[in-house]
Amino acid sequence: MTLYARFAAEIGSILDALEAEGRLAPGLPRHAIAIEPPRDPAHGDLATNAAMVLAKPAGTNPRALAQLLQPRLAALDGVTAVEIAGPGFLNLRLAPEIWRGELATILADGARYGRSQAGAGHRVNVEYVSANPTGPMHMGHCRGAVVGDALANLLAFAGHPVTREYYVNDAGAQVQTLARSAHLRYREALGEAIGEIPEGFYPGAYLQPVGAALAAEFGDRFVNAPEQEWLSLFRTRAVAAMMDMIRADLALLGIHHDVFASEAEVQDSGKVDAAFATLRARGLLYEGVLEAPKGETPEDWEPVELTLFRATQFGDDQDRPVRKSDGGLTYFGTDLAYHAQKAAEADELIDIWGADHAGTVRRIQAAVAALTEGRTRFDVKLVQMVRLLRNGEPVKMSKRAGTFVTLADVVNEVGRDVVRFTMLTRKADAQMDFDFAKVVEASKDNPVFYVQYAHARIASLKRKAAEMGLDQGAADLTLLDAEELALVKLAAQFPRIVEQAAATREPHRVAFYLYDLAAAFHGLWNRGNDQVDRRFLVQDQPAISRARLSLGEAIGQTIRNGLTIMGVVAAEEM
Template sequence: MTLYARFATYLDTVLDALVEAGDLPAGLDRKAVTVEPPRDPSHGDLATNAAMVLAKPAGTNPRALAEKIVAGLGALAEVSEAGIAGPGFINLRLTDDTWRAELAAIHADGADYGRSDMGKGLRVNVEYVSANPTGPMHMGHCRGAVVGDALATLLEYAGHRVTREYYINDAGGQVDVLARSAHLRYREALGEDVGEVPEGLYPGDYLVPVGQALAKEYGDRFVGAPESEWLATFRAFAVDAMMEMIRADLALLGIHHDLFSSEAELQAAGKPEAAEAWLRERDLIYDGVLEAPKGETPEDWEPVELPLFRSTKFGDDQDRPIRKSSGAWTYFGADLAYHFQKAQLADQLIDIWGADHAGTVKRIQAAVAALTEGKTRFDVKLIQMVRLLRDGEPVKMSKRAGNFVTLADVVREVGKDVVRFTMLTRKADAQMDFDFAKVVEASKDNPVFYVQYAHARIASLQRRAEEAGIVLPDPDMSQLGTEELELVKRAAQFPRVVEGAAQAREPHRIAFYLNDLAADFHAWWNLGNDRPERRVIVTGDPAATSARLFLSRGIGQIIRNGLALMGVAALTEMQ
């Protein structure tokens, strides 16, 4: 049990004792009670709002309750000072030995330091990427891919059972366009001069090998055949080829999904009909007529009776049609059925969408609320676009892709780790610039470099000690003074950061924390620049050297644990 969790348990014990003594009523809700670092470090090491939260429902004065809590917490051997601030906030200062023991715990737990059982095995479905299978991955997909993958890893580390899912949109008109584009390349592969790719078809060169494969498979059988004879065949062939390409592109980022779900298969299996029937049984779908769209006149618009989902009952601004007048499923109708399928296999759902889908969030949230009867937590994370720059200038488009920059080209130029880390350096809903020069810059202004450099420095210390033949005794933790223990205090926050990031569904918090930890480590390292006795390896002082190496390795462990959650390797040397 890590330090913050341990003190939360201590606090619960004190509160239980107060209940037993009759100073607090039984059954008070303690969910809002926290144990965390105070906003102002000068106030101490830990703070709790317990008295402020519990006083009103207990019918007592916050400060009077705080005095009773402080009496219990102040008696702990690990607490050197307990006090009350303002109307009833409680601040604790811990003994130096408590922080030294936490450093030992970091070493003992290793890669598991920060791992949590917060999720209690809940099944979480994280759906991310889900790009239309019409071409290679481009940088518009990259940020959502990284955020989704890092979030899935974070949730697993925090005790959830996670399914990583990719939803293949292979039932819409865009895959028919893909099939026609592949047919053009098929004819080209058989020697026909197709000229410029016609407007409305996909122009990228990535379809050339698909056309060649089709020519090899079918010869000239479909060259002059009507579309009805080859469209379905070419559609399935091209979608399979695109998904193979997409999987390869994602693998460059270290991303692998557990489940690929097909929209076409979903519809073929009658899942939309099943969802509609389920909702009709509960009077959540009715046949009605939508209001005329804004700006339309009666002459321009003809009312048509459609099956409508009672979306307004769940917070949406209007009811939504699940079928078109032709009887075909609307995008919403198909998505509703897909989420119904997911909800039957998971306790919580998370969708990672591009910001351009913001307008559909309310209706899908309404659908999930209806289909799960409000029992399933459902989060939609909207991802803002990334603007690609080279030395401040917009990057030119890719000829191979047709009209965008491919993810594969970017990863091959700057590396997987740089791409992944950079995508997590801002909140997902904030716009981002990705400048090819800046993301590989060796400077403290580049968080990718700054954090990696901290780990590489730590690795170099171990090599230097071994090369110098330094034989170190077991670390004497009393050698770690105020400056070193401040570093331990930062490291000990990692488990809290993990749980907070998992609860908020915000993996970027890990990147922010690592940057702060790296800054603290570099500042401590730099103490030795002007003061030789403050260096990590001090010739003639094996006790100080051993303790500081022990501290450094502990910080290195935290950095590795955090980078692993981001899907980024911890470098031992900077090139």
């Protein structure tokens, strides 16, 4: 049990005792009680809002309840003082041995430090990327890919069973166009001069290998054949080739999905009809006419009877068609069935979407609520686009595609870890600039460098210790001073940060925390610049060197664990 969890349990035991003694009403809601570091370290080591949260339902005032809790908290092992602050907050001061014990816990737990079982048994499906299979990954896909993958890592770290899913949009007009574009390249591979690629087709050179493979497999069989003879076949082959390309691009970022779900298979499997039957049985599908568009009505608008889903019963602003007037499925109709398919295997669904899809959030939330009768939690994380810059100037062209910057181009230039870390240095719904020069800059202003440099410095300590011939015996942690233990206090927050980030579904919190931890470590390291005896390793002082080496190893372990969540490899040297 980590430090914050331990004291949360202690407070729970104190409240249980007060209830048993009749000094506190039983059954008071405790879910909002927090144990956390005070905003100002001068106020103590831990703070709790227990008295503030429980006073009103207990029928008393916060300060009176705080006075009831104070002596019992002060009697806990390792607590040296408890102070009541403001209207009823309680600040605890802990003995140094508490922090030395936490340092030992970090070292003993190693890669397990910060992991929990908070999410055990709660299955989460995270769907991310889901780019149309019509070409290579570009930087428009990158941020959502990293955010989704880091979120999946974070939830798994917090104990959730996690499924990483990619939805392949392999039905509809776009993949038909892909097939026709592949047919052009097929003819080109057979020696035909195809001229300029027609408007609306996919012009990228990435389809040339697809055309060559089709030519090698089928010869000239489909050169002059009617479209209906080859369209479905070429679509299947082209989509498969594009998905191979997309998987390879994602692998450059260290991203691998558990499930690739096919839109075409959802449509062909009967699951759409099954979902519609469920909704119709509940009175949630009906035949009706949509209202005319608000504002000026188009001249060609005509009221048409459609199959509609009663989305307004679940918070949407209008009911939504699931079939077109010709009986074909709307995109929403297939999407509804797809989410029903996911919900059958998970307790919670999380979709990572580009911010341009914000308008469709409420209809899918309504669909999931209707299909699962509220049993399955559904959340959408909207991700803003990334503006690419080079020395402050927008980057518009790609070396490979001519119209967009490919993900592979960027990863090959600056490295996987730089891309992943950078994508998590802002909240997902905040605008982001990615400047090729800034992200590799060796400065404090570059979080990627600053955190990696901290770990590289720590990794160097072991090498230097070996060069010094430092005995690797047990460390006497009582030799660590207050400034050094302050660094342990910050490291001890890691399990709490993980739980909070997992609860809010915000992996960027881990990146923010690592930057703060790295900054504190660099500050401690730099005190040795002018004072040799304040360095982590001091010649002819093996005892203090061993203690500080243990401190460094604990901080390094915490950084590695955080970077693991982010999908970033910790640098050993720089």
